[in-house]
Amino acid sequence: MSTEEAKAEASLSSSSKLTREHAPLLITGTSSYYDDENDDGSDTENRPTEIQQQQQQQEEWPSSLPIHSSEYYESRTPSTWKIMVGVLLPLLVAGGILQLSINIERHKPTNVHKHDNKFEPPPLQELYFNAKQDNFDLTSSTTFPLRILVVDDDDATKIPGEEGPLVVYTGNEGSIEDFANQTGQVFLLAQNLRGRPAFIEQRYFGTSIPSHDASINNSSSSSNSYQYLSTEQVLADLVGAIAFLKRRYGSPNVVAVGGSYGGMLTAWLQRQHPDLITAAWASSAPLLGFASTLESLQRQTAIYDIIQDNYEPSCAVLIGDAFRHMQTKQSEAEIQTILQICQQDDNNDGRIPASSLKQRAIGWLQNLLGLIANFNYPYEVSFAGRTVPKNPTRKVCDQLHKMVDQDPEQLGANRILGALEWFVNPINSTAVDDSFNLRHESSCRKLEPSFYSYNPGLIPGPWTYQHCYDLIMAYEVPESSKMFLPCSMFAPNCWSEAEFANFCEASFGHKPQSSQSRADYFGTDQRSFVDNTIVLTNGRLDPWGYAGVGYSGRNTKSANGLPENVMWMDDAAHHLDLWWPHPDDPPSVVETRREAFQLISKWVTDASQ
Template structure:
């Protein structure tokens, strides 16, 4: 949702009020601010310890070794070895505020014997990658993104297991998060299912983005409904907003408003256009009160009474008198800004007060930056009868144009430009189809204006995903992530019941033998501990009066944990070895020499760094495609290019071409960055099967070249010159290239439906990429054929480091080679290298180039490595 004041004149957008600075309502709106007033409710019940963990500033490039200190909180009061880890995915604010307002984690820790951790999101609170200059320009601020934060959390969880708790590596981890934190909790499970066992995603507006099919004005419509349902008179609020605009046209009216709203002298209303400031100030109060309409006094954003209260003694009947209607709006907004009565004056001019004018983000512009880069919320007001406010959607050409204007005003001086606004980032990186997701609980409250953007039973893919442990709850009478707060005697029965069912789901994820008593899809009869006359914390109250004997299992739930190894080992003196034979790479034939298969060549621009918004540099990624057998409705056969020019893989992946006619498929080969022609700056087990299958499937065939290989060099001839240029050569960057390319290929090359199936093919390292591509981007890739992919030859996968050489040895023995003769030959090389005559013999025997002649005994190691490498490639 956007609040701003714009004047359109002579085709220029003029910033006429501070409301231009409020880019979008913050889903949580936690902020650093000083309070002189006493706390109201929300007493801090639980304690924690504070610690820090060093994580890379850029998790997806190896351009430097810079790290920053990420703050985290932990409580081990109830932890016992064997218990799970409860992990809060921190969002846009200091982590302490989330710990104070997520009491359910502490409350359940006692039941589960769990360790509790709250991780602070980079660029918020004390977790500033560049200290006090973190917000100064795009070079520093560009590493603020959800993808970087998720990678931080994944690294921290691994560290917690190995160094903090020293617990087994398979210790269950349950992610918790509310609002943006709920989005992160869900995405963490989706992107890192091998690290997180399940997630409780509360009040997460995951669909409020381009492609999520949520009405941009749904938020403000929900705000209006919240106030009307609480007894506020719709006409009085509308009359009050109109009255303010009319009163601002006269000096007498402006003085009345300055006095009524007790406006601070620093932001006195002096011109008619200053009404924008005041309306924005009122608008923000109404939005945030609708979000945190808890049934008891709270202090989450501001000290507030229990809901409903704002219209309790005013605005219940229609008021037509201008000054009385304006007074009604003052009384409503005063509940938010000054319920305690301790605030003497109100500063409403954003240019003077900054974001403290609406008690929003304080000094941090972090959330604004995120909505100007990757999290571009599709929100605007539509005006009556949809909502109380102006028709932004129509007046300013929709949410994207609004956002461009807002971001330009806010961040141009920091280096932001239009290309930073990645409207499709969420659709590409996370998607809106949850068919491949597993073990996530999505909760939303019907009183929460963010709920229209939530995930429900009718969200694409959810019905399929229920068998994988996906649950959705629409909780009657619940506000913005009320379900995550400390249980309270004044909680509605529906909230207690949802917590009860969710607790049993988590019990199933943590203890697999407890899965027989999964909750019924229908809410259970409430019972027990509600006491609306005496609101207080309900400590360790599980099952909160719910009747466990009434549980029934109405479906069986399968839980799939996608496990694969991470990070690997090397052999001495074989650093240049790779799964694809270098001899193959050196001897790739030109495509024109192969009479069986053919393709067209094209290029697609992708960012050099897909995970940082520090600049808009791009490179041309090369890809090959064949649409000979493609028909509308057919799939896309996509080859995830690996470590060589893409043509070599196209020539040797004939199965894709072979299946294409059967499936009416389009075939695409994408070149890996930094290989072939896909150079950002300046080999495979035979794959003709793609061509062979293309006729069978009527498929389009595409081979995408991996960055930094072939012609896909991000920095041209300088791509390999130094770490600064070469550091963007990673599998994660390459997969992000492919993920960006495929929607482009569907929309602009094939002009096919966005749900056209995509089958990824790959062999060796390409097979690893094909498998990982499906794991990381299941909303983009329908399935994967991962051939000869050594995905477990890394640390943690428990594969014998000598397994490769053992198989090579067995291959040669089976072929008739004498093991002892080979051993003796290697020993003979070392013996010969100990004498000058022997060195000469070896140089001549192996026709060694003069520049690499063996000159001393230790050089025998190089020759032995050279021979061993040949053995390995021959065996492959």
């Protein structure tokens, strides 16, 4: 198929340019593409609108405005724009892909600083690829529109008559426009390679919904709501969407890029389809994060070591003293009054066994501290409607030391909440704040019924489902922890795959496979990733680095005998290296980007010869 024939497969509808104030990203139009091969003859012209209407009914974070609304783009200020992990994450988890009761992978913070280089990214347009609802049912022809943001201009590569590589961001656990806005290195890498940037949305997020179950974002959803959600399905979507883009634009090569959970997708996609992916860049990807693998490597406690290292030592000790006071000295009634928590059964439908109020309160607070560590960036960012200052762990410690100096007897929940008040919404807020697994009412805060809701990466909806059945990770507080309650003192901080499986069964109706079976499927041999044409980057401040390739403890460095394509950055938080450049970027991040560009450029050049 020629390039012209491929382009004829889709039609673009024009609309006014929409801009975001804090980054020069443009989305200028919508394309409704439906593969003739998969078309079932239904009214495809209206299908994206149907999906958008469904999205408006869902409980989105933190806004449910439709993507095509000019109000959505033009009324958002830098301080209120929301992102993913996202990160995390992961991150996230993160994903998405940090979280620690708050999904760091899903809520990516926004860099409110405009990048300083003179490059202005070209406008993005929306395409819809007709993805199969079930990629593994050979008898079904049911499809759904999978959203893609791409530079659709004919002159995108700036080389007349020559198409450069596709530079594809492989999605995350959130709406794709958030990641397109944040991940500036995709645009800069595409410019460097004279290629074409594209961002592919994951099924069950944004507008890419494969089924019309209105409850897909509820914590009480049954497994039937997510019967088409698995990493295998997501990877198959990526293969189909990338193949479509290659046909459409005639691109000879593909560079895959992903951060946090998206980085895991990037690495798995390249390893499974080396004929499709020429080169790859996976940032902050916890590829060794399966519980069985972490336990065999004795890494399940390392995530809490890294979180603690983000705080100054004396501050970590003060926080640990407060948690111990909560556990041993404060009654549940006292904690409930201090934190203004609603009765524990107010947010439980009866299916999920309830943890004690004290357990849930401790889980909520320690995970807030983990989230702040995940956002320990060297400049101010915006997250879930609140501004997070640069180096936010320092702000926590400054607040804490000030409180202790003024009132040394203020202990327990009082001390921790006082240090976090700048970060936590007041109780008179009426907003639903899923980023904290928390709902505010006029007189109290509602916590989730189970302590497991405050495990890293868990947030109501499809991301928790993936953590239960796809990405089973282990987290345990070590005996050496100065900041958190060790496993021997506080049982919920012990990892138990059996207990976690019970939580998943209560939440979604059936028990997950063992983490070992998932690890066996995806593979956790570090060499199997390193030996590919992939750049693997991690930051030493990133809690999710505990499951990264090449991690060897708190002092992991690139110079520690690691291959040239495995890079560890000093003073770098969760996939900071993929963001737009900033004057306050640590030197290690700047150098890592330079080295990543060099390697990827070499691999693409070699593949073109």
